[in-house]
Amino acid sequence: MGRAFEFRKGRKMKRWAAMAKTFTRIGKDIVMAVKEGGPNPEANSRLRAVIQNAKSANMPKENVERAIKKATDKDTANYKEVLFEGYAPHGIAILIETATDNNNRTVANIRSYFNKCNGTMGTQGSVEFMFDHTCNFRIPKGEIDIEEMELEFIDFGAEEIFVDEDDILIYAPFESFGAIQKELENSGIEILSSGFERIPQITKELKSEQEIADVEKLLEKIEEDDDVMNVYHTMKE
Secondary structure, three states: OOHHHHHHHHHHHOOOOOOOOHHHHHHHHHHHHHHHHOOOHHHOHHHHHHHHHHHHOOOOHHHHHHHHHHHOOOOOOOOEEEEEEEEEHHHEEEEEEEEEOOHHHHHHHHHHHHHHOOOEEOOOOOOHHHEEEEEEEEEEOOOOOHHHHHHHHHHHOOOEEEEEOOEEEEEEEHHHHHHHHHHHHHOOOOOOEEEEEEEEOOOEOOOOHHHHHHHHHHHHHHHOOOOEEEEEEOEOO
């Protein structure tokens, strides 16, 4: 198995991998998708993807419809996607994806977490290069032959396809998202969920439980922030 498989397995084993703010994150995704491409899912591929993710997360249909309607209101603030980078104690690189309607507030909050937990907030590009930006799709396994699918979807950018529980996961570079989404839809294959992740190119194994606790203390602080969407790091699971 490749790095995407190992990364996915490690994330699933961690308490903080599935943050408790799923509906809030999806709500922000809906606003950004509608502001970017309009409220019609048929004409807005990004919105279609978010609605699929909402279904996968068991978000009530009325919540999704309400979020779409709210996003069309001119008075509804748009969210800007901002990436933050830095180092936790013991040389662990951290990459933070946020969606914010007040960048000054978010910058101040993220900086305070690093300062309080003996970390260092970095400049743009200081750690981003250590992570591969990927897209992923979850589809039902059904009668699909994985080897045949790999041969077919390699032309659309797929790099890793594997079985995860009862479903199939497809991983590809970030820029391949549109091509793979379109081909899955054209082939009549149901997309259960999709998204983006940043997979560390290398990981660092810490020497003691205390060092791990030092890093997790910072991760917990960051993840509690309402503006934070995803957090990635180079600590070995």
